[in-house]
Each structure stands twice: as C-alpha cells, then as structure tokens.
Amino acid sequence: MSSASTAAGTTPRAAAGWVAPLCWIAVLLDGFDLVVVPTTLSGISAEWGLSAAGASTLITVGLVGMMVGALTIGTLTDLVGRRKALIGAVAAFSVLTLLCAFAPNPFVFGVLRFLAGLGLGGCLPTAIAMVNEFSRRTRGGRATTRMMTGYHVGAVATSALGILVVEPMGWRWMYVIGALPALVLVPLMLRHLPESAAYLASHGRRAEAEDVARRYGLELPTLDAPVDPRAGQAGAGGAAANLRTLFSNVYLRNTMALGVTSFMGLLLVYGLNNWLPGIMREAGYELGAQLAFLTVLNLGAVAGLLVAGRVADRVGARKAGIAWFAAAALLLALLSIRLPTLGIYPMVFLTGCFVFSAQVLVYALVSADHPPHVRATALGWSAGAGRIGAIVGPILAGLLVGAGIAFPWGFYMFAVVGALGALALSITRRA
Structure with a gap:
C-alpha cells in the first residue's frame, strides 16, 4: 500500500497520533515565515543598502509566492495525495529557506523567497485537509483550530529568536535555523505520516482506504458514495475537473x-x-x-x-x-x-x-x-x-x-x- 504503514511495535491508535503533531509543526513553519523577513529586515537593508520600497518588495514577494503555492499545490494535493504533497512542500520550503542564507544580493534573495513561498503556500491547505480527514467527524472545527495554534506559536517563537540571533550572529543565521526543523520533520513524516483514507476512497482505491480506516479507527461514509472517475486523473485534466466542480452551480x-x-x-x-x-x-x-x-x-x-x-x-x-x-x-x-x-x-x-x-x-x-x-x-x-x-x-x-x-x-x-x-x-x- 502507498501510504506509510505503522511502525513495528506501534499500535494503530498510537500511529494515528502522529498526524496532528506533524501537521502542527508544518503549520508552525507558516508562522516562522510570517515574521522572519520583518525580523531580519534591518540587517538585510543595512548589508545591501535597500530603500524602503526595496525592503517592502522583499516582504511582498514571499506572500505572492504563498498565494501561487496555495492555488496550485492545493489543487495538486487532490491529484497526488495529501502525504506526498505535504512532505514535498515542507522539504522544498526548507531547502529554499536555507539557500536564502547564502543569497549574494537582494534579487537572488527575492527569487528564493518567492520559490520558498510556493512550497509553504501548499502546506496549509494540505495540512488542514489531512487533519480533518483523520479527526472524528464531530470534531473537525476543533482539529483545525488546534492545528492552527502552531501558526501563532511559530510567529511568537521566531520573534523571540530574532532577538537572540540577529544582533550577535547576523541575519543569515535566522534562515539557517528556519531550515533545521526539516532535518527531523521530513524523516518523521516519511516514517509515520499515512495517506488519507478519504483521499484513497475518493480516488477509487477502496481496498487501501478500508485498510487505512481500519488501522486508524476512521469512519468512511464516502466509501459507499459514487466516485467521480475524473477525480483520479493525473495532470491538467484532473485539476481542471476539480476546478470545474468548485465553480459548478452546486459550489x-x-x-x-x-x-x-x-x-x-x-x-x-x-x-x-x-x-x-x-x-x-x-x-x-x-x-x-x-x-x-x-x-x-x-x-x-x-x-x-x-x-x-x-x-x-x-x-x-x-x-x-x-x-x-x-x-x-x-x-x-x-x-x-x-x-x-x-x-x-x-x-x-x-x-x-x-x-x-x-x-x-x-x-x-x-x-x-x-x-x-x-x-x-x-x-x-x-x-x-x-x-x-x-x-x-x-x-x-x-x-x-x-x-x-x-x-x-x-x-x-x-x-x-x-x-x-x-x-x-x-x-x-x-x-
């Protein structure tokens, strides 16, 4: 089966407990990204002699990347699966954030921030979808809001970290530190993060969905619902079908x-x-x-x-x-x-x-x-x-x-x- 299996000696219930914490940490990276540029902007401006307009551009370009990433990777997630999309988004964001520490000029830094935003923009919709699909149907709101506390914890922690790091060590170290969680997070995701049973069921992979549902104690009423054959298509056709659904008369x-x-x-x-x-x-x-x-x-x-x-x-x-x-x-x-x-x-x-x-x-x-x-x-x-x-x-x-x-x-x-x-x-x- 394509999703991560439970580790040896780990009960299905214990393995299911990995989903929310791993997604919480992924969202924490969004909070890091919210304040890392404002936290380091004085050092960046001093090194490269940026004007106020140039500094504002560096803040904005990451947000534009996150917008594009949310629009594209959210759609891609419904085609390739929650697990692959989330791991890929975290890995891409972390590598590109690390590269920001070695940017030789503001242009390269801005390009890297845009590309990092693409990866990070896909984290949020993917993580929310996964957490909801591994929660009880009556607790979807609680699952979403608890996970999103990671966003604000990340913002506060990054602001505090900036005080300890930027002045004595330099602004570049903030981006090195921001990439470090991936060294632990990505291996843990590869080992412990399963594919969503709801995603598997909606793509006609009934046997795998039933296996995941049994392992993690999930209810899957969608297993008996008709499956849209277009939902499982890869590439542009599948994405177009999903977008047509969103803009159909129903939605x-x-x-x-x-x-x-x-x-x-x-x-x-x-x-x-x-x-x-x-x-x-x-x-x-x-x-x-x-x-x-x-x-x-x-x-x-x-x-x-x-x-x-x-x-x-x-x-x-x-x-x-x-x-x-x-x-x-x-x-x-x-x-x-x-x-x-x-x-x-x-x-x-x-x-x-x-x-x-x-x-x-x-x-x-x-x-x-x-x-x-x-x-x-x-x-x-x-x-x-x-x-x-x-x-x-x-x-x-x-x-x-x-x-x-x-x-x-x-x-x-x-x-x-x-x-x-x-x-x-x-x-x-x-x-």
Missing part, C-alpha cells in the same frame, strides 16, 4: 463567498501583525517593546483558537465564523477609543482572540463542506484568495500610517473589513 456561491471572506480574514491577520504596533504608537501609547505587544496579540490568537474550535463543533463552523468576524469588527472599532495603557493590553488580547480564529473557522467550514476529491483544491483556492488580502492589508495600513491618519482611521478600516467578512460568510449555504 459557485460558496466558492465566491468563502474566497471573499478569506480575503477579508487574512487582510486583518497580516495588516494587524505588520502595523498594529505602529498604529498604537501613533495614538500615543507607550507600549514598550514591539515584541511584547505582538506577543499579547498572538497569545490572544492561541486562546481564541482553542475556544473557537469547541464552539464550531457545537454550533457549526459557519455560525461560529459569522459571530467571530462580527466580534472582531466590534473590538477593532473599540480600539479607536483611547484607553489607559493598562487597559489596552486586555483589549489587544481579546482582539487577537477573535480576529485570527475567525479566519481559521473559514478553513474549517471549507473543509467540512467539500467532498474529499476536491477538499484540498477548495482549501487551496480559499487560502489563495486570502493571500491576496495578506498582500493588500499591510499596504493599506502602511499608507494610512504614512499619511499620519492610521489612528483612528486604521481601526475603522479594519472594523469594516471584519464586518464585510461576517457578511460574506453569512451568504454561504450547505453545498
């Missing part, structure tokens, strides 16, 4: 609405992570070190994810997502009101709770509402639309900061974006 409304929602969600995530400290400094707050401020924001995100998953499993990802976007909009609007310094940290914590997990609930809904043979494609297209928002968010916020009107107008803008996310999610329907 078109959700495909468009979820794409808009994901755009709004990642606009908030990346806009806030890049510019919230600057906006608050413009408002006159003495917030101390930027690291401490962003730590509060991302700790709130972790707490919010743990709560959001439980809520989603009780009331559904759609209802929970609408509530989370609406709450995020309200809290962002309230941040436009000046508070005592001690009061702003709890508000930022609560904002992190709702803003970041709102976007993850979109992924949980996409995963729950699409059949296995197009699930990763749907997640990839949702994440790809979101990556456009990830590019737009920092640009808009930066323009407001540059114009000196980010407080309070930056918060008004973010609040409107949150409200639009709730509105877009509210027009989705069960496919």
Whole structure:
C-alpha cells in the first residue's frame, strides 16, 4: 500500500497520533515565515543598502509566492495525495529557506523567497485537509483550530529568536535555523505520516482506504458514495475537473463567498501583525517593546483558537465564523477609543482572540463542506484568495500610517473589513 504503514511495535491508535503533531509543526513553519523577513529586515537593508520600497518588495514577494503555492499545490494535493504533497512542500520550503542564507544580493534573495513561498503556500491547505480527514467527524472545527495554534506559536517563537540571533550572529543565521526543523520533520513524516483514507476512497482505491480506516479507527461514509472517475486523473485534466466542480452551480456561491471572506480574514491577520504596533504608537501609547505587544496579540490568537474550535463543533463552523468576524469588527472599532495603557493590553488580547480564529473557522467550514476529491483544491483556492488580502492589508495600513491618519482611521478600516467578512460568510449555504 502507498501510504506509510505503522511502525513495528506501534499500535494503530498510537500511529494515528502522529498526524496532528506533524501537521502542527508544518503549520508552525507558516508562522516562522510570517515574521522572519520583518525580523531580519534591518540587517538585510543595512548589508545591501535597500530603500524602503526595496525592503517592502522583499516582504511582498514571499506572500505572492504563498498565494501561487496555495492555488496550485492545493489543487495538486487532490491529484497526488495529501502525504506526498505535504512532505514535498515542507522539504522544498526548507531547502529554499536555507539557500536564502547564502543569497549574494537582494534579487537572488527575492527569487528564493518567492520559490520558498510556493512550497509553504501548499502546506496549509494540505495540512488542514489531512487533519480533518483523520479527526472524528464531530470534531473537525476543533482539529483545525488546534492545528492552527502552531501558526501563532511559530510567529511568537521566531520573534523571540530574532532577538537572540540577529544582533550577535547576523541575519543569515535566522534562515539557517528556519531550515533545521526539516532535518527531523521530513524523516518523521516519511516514517509515520499515512495517506488519507478519504483521499484513497475518493480516488477509487477502496481496498487501501478500508485498510487505512481500519488501522486508524476512521469512519468512511464516502466509501459507499459514487466516485467521480475524473477525480483520479493525473495532470491538467484532473485539476481542471476539480476546478470545474468548485465553480459548478452546486459550489459557485460558496466558492465566491468563502474566497471573499478569506480575503477579508487574512487582510486583518497580516495588516494587524505588520502595523498594529505602529498604529498604537501613533495614538500615543507607550507600549514598550514591539515584541511584547505582538506577543499579547498572538497569545490572544492561541486562546481564541482553542475556544473557537469547541464552539464550531457545537454550533457549526459557519455560525461560529459569522459571530467571530462580527466580534472582531466590534473590538477593532473599540480600539479607536483611547484607553489607559493598562487597559489596552486586555483589549489587544481579546482582539487577537477573535480576529485570527475567525479566519481559521473559514478553513474549517471549507473543509467540512467539500467532498474529499476536491477538499484540498477548495482549501487551496480559499487560502489563495486570502493571500491576496495578506498582500493588500499591510499596504493599506502602511499608507494610512504614512499619511499620519492610521489612528483612528486604521481601526475603522479594519472594523469594516471584519464586518464585510461576517457578511460574506453569512451568504454561504450547505453545498
């Protein structure tokens, strides 16, 4: 069988326990990538004499690569399988990140960042699809949100690591360190990560799917469902068939609405992570070190994810997502009101709770509402639309900061974006 078998002496239940941790670490790399360039940008700019525009380009080019990677590798995942796609994406990202440490000039560095983004962009939709397909059907929201805590843990850890590494050792060492997890992660994936039974079943590989389901205690109602013969085609034909499914009459409304929602969600995530400290400094707050401020924001995100998953499993990802976007909009609007310094940290914590997990609930809904043979494609297209928002968010916020009107107008803008996310999610329907 093509999927990884259980190791000798390891029970199937214990082997199944490898899936979530391995995917969690893969998503942690996304969190590393979020902050590694801003963390090292001062050293890069000093060495190569970059202007502000050149530095901004280096940040943006990786995001563009992640957008393209999400759109393409998400679709590829539904053709070649979750296991191959995830291992390949992690290995490619890690090798290219290591090469960034040896870039001789900003052009080569930018090309490597774009290519690394291609690999990393495919990690997220693939990991979400796999974790959901190895979780109980009633716990899909919890499985998604728990895995996404890795994103914020990675962001906080990388910011802290930057303080310890960049000044004494140089910026290049951050990219060497960022590639090191692959030395352990890829061998563990090769040994312990199975292929998804839902993927196997949707591609007509019934005997293998039943074997994986038996090994890992999974329920596979799709085993008895008719299989689309196009789902198993390799190459462009199979990808085109999956895309036609997403834009068919059955899924078109959700495909468009979820794409808009994901755009709004990642606009908030990346806009806030890049510019919230600057906006608050413009408002006159003495917030101390930027690291401490962003730590509060991302700790709130972790707490919010743990709560959001439980809520989603009780009331559904759609209802929970609408509530989370609406709450995020309200809290962002309230941040436009000046508070005592001690009061702003709890508000930022609560904002992190709702803003970041709102976007993850979109992924949980996409995963729950699409059949296995197009699930990763749907997640990839949702994440790809979101990556456009990830590019737009920092640009808009930066323009407001540059114009000196980010407080309070930056918060008004973010609040409107949150409200639009709730509105877009509210027009989705069960496919």
